[in-house]
Amino acid sequence: MKAAFLEQFGGPEVLKYGDLPDPVAAAGEVVVDVVAASVNAADWKFRAGQYARHSQVKFPQIPGRDFSGVVGALGSGVEDLRLGDAVFGVLGAGREGTYCEKIAIEAALVAKKPDGLSHVNAAALALTGLTAVNSLEDTLKLKRGETILIQGGAGGVASFAIQLAKHIGARAITTTSAANADYVRSLGADEVVDYNGQDFTKVVSGCDAVFDTVGGDVAEKSFAVLKPGGRAAFIASGLEAPKPTRPDVIALRPPVPRSRAAMERVGQLIASGAVRPPEIKLYRLSQAAEAHRLSESRHFRGKLVFQVR
Numbered sequence: 001m002k003a004a005f006l007e008q009f010g011g012p013e014v015l016k017y018g019d020l021p022d023p024v025a026a027a028g029e030v031v032v033d034v035v036a037a038s039v040n041a042a043d044w045k046f047r048a049g050q051y052a053r054h055s056q057v058k059f060p061q062i063p064g065r066d067f068s069g070v071v072g073a074l075g076s077g078v079e080d081l082r083l084g085d086a087v088f089g090v091l092g093a094g095r096e097g098t099y100c101e102k103i104a105i106e107a108a109l110v111a112k113k114p115d116g117l118s119h120v121n122a123a124a125l126a127l128t129g130l131t132a133v134n135s136l137e138d139t140l141k142l143k144r145g146e147t148i149l150i151q152g153g154a155g156g157v158a159s160f161a162i163q164l165a166k167h168i169g170a171r172a173i174t175t176t177s178a179a180n181a182d183y184v185r186s187l188g189a190d191e192v193v194d195y196n197g198q199d200f201t202k203v204v205s206g207c208d209a210v211f212d213t214v215g216g217d218v219a220e221k222s223f224a225v226l227k228p229g230g231r232a233a234f235i236a237s238g239l240e241a242p243k244p245t246r247p248d249v250i251a252l253r254p255p256v257p258r259s260r261a262a263m264e265r266v267g268q269l270i271a272s273g274a275v276r277p278p279e280i281k282l283y284r285l286s287q288a289a290e291a292h293r294l295s296e297s298r299h300f301r302g303k304l305v306f307q308v309r
Helices: 041-047 052-056 119-139 156-168 178-186 216-225 260-271 285-297
Strands: 002-005 016-019 029-039 066-074 086-090 102-106 110-112 147-151 171-176 191-194 207-212 226-234 250-252 280-283 303-307
Touching: 002 285, 016 285, 029 086, 029 119, 029 285, 041 285, 066 102, 066 119, 086 119, 086 260, 110 260, 119 156, 119 226, 119 260, 119 280, 119 303, 147 156, 147 216, 156 171, 171 178, 178 191, 207 216, 216 226, 280 285, 285 303
Parallel strands: 147 171, 147 207, 171 191, 207 226, 226 250, 280 303
Antiparallel strands: 002 016, 029 066, 029 102, 029 303, 066 086, 086 110
């Protein structure tokens, strides 16, 4: 099969494109013929060697965590999926490997792709949706009538989160550049803060919750906008949430567990019209280095997706 892969860690230039052996479905697994796979910030961090688990990595290594495709082979014991089923999903925690034409994955982790949703859009919404739902619903337990600040609103996870917050019935404030203000408003944002021209800590206050997708100084400063007893969830600050800068708020790191039920929840939100796909920029697998350069720059909105087939 064709794949984009690594033989060492480093910059975008270490990504190679070529042939690797086809996977085989073990018991309880399916082989999915990948139609589309998305690019996530975690991918370039993995490529750059930023994760502690790298000591166990064996090269060549294929990056990537989420996908959409068609079931091409069934392992023994798989009875709830059939050949030809259109599915989407996210690889198990700690596993990479979707920048390729075929993947073997536990059948219990994939879900049927919603009818009417393209494979490209399904791939774009898989990990972003899983992360947003786990962060807002399960971790922050966001409620109707509450106010949430979503940092980095034009990104893939944050754009899903804005729509989910509005579906829940919360008031959604978000930070973005002036160029993306209309885009995030179209997603439902009630208030938009231009991070280039405004200090969000000066114009936002009294939030029940914060969802940070940016990290760094933005994460550290986010505690300032919370009301007493407020809670903040962080997905761009490593495996643990940053320590609160005040004693009356809570910092949380969403676990983002993988399961078919979780993917079905994402699918339901999409099928119901509560969430629409983000803007998407398409690449071929052979353009993986180019996609990573843009992803690492963070100067884009929506999602970057590989059209594999």
